[in-house]
Amino acid sequence: MSDLNSLTVLVAGATSTSGEVMARALTGAGARVVAVGRSDDKLAALREAVPGTVTFTADLASEDDVASLTERVHAEVGPIDALVHLVGGWRGGGGLAGQSEADYRFLENSFTALRFVSRAFDADLQASSRGRVAVVSSTALKRPLAGGANYAAVKAATEAWTRALAHGFTKAARDEGRDLSGAAVIYRVKGLDGLEESLADAVVTAFAGDAADVNDQIIDLTGSQA
Known part of the structure; x- marks a missing residue:
């Protein structure tokens, strides 16, 4: 079992099946899990399913909600060491003509949440001796299709932001003349159904290993590395 003892991991968008699997894997590896979602009922079910999970309700696409969340987490739990971003969703089809603005704005919430949460907790992640960020993206970026243009565009932005987080870890280590301690990693999937365990295992391994x-x-969790 990978050792994540002493790590506090915030799981954003934790009320899905993948969120429960992730929380269970992280807890089993010794981490303290802070789970965030929009549904009180689903968070209560998560606490029951994965004892020890600390939960907070927030709309992560709201900058004000994220600011309040940061204050509450710091007051009740303390600084976090790692972030797992599971906020997502799918809308598509109909070629380019079918890519509605409403659908794009729905999908964009995932990227907006990543920007808000990673900025709000950036000082925590940089200060941690094992700062980590894990983000779920899509194999659709290998060959974007007209019917998934909105989705692919949002995932491309998500990957660019995450790679910028990775650069931030590298730059901080270089500027301070120390070994790299933080890491940001992107996992591409075609869909999470059936891959929840594989994703959770990969994240635990990445969080426990060398930055x-x-x-x-x-x-690419379907087989290859990009």
């Missing part, structure tokens, strides 16, 4: 081995990596 230099995973920082700025794009890992």
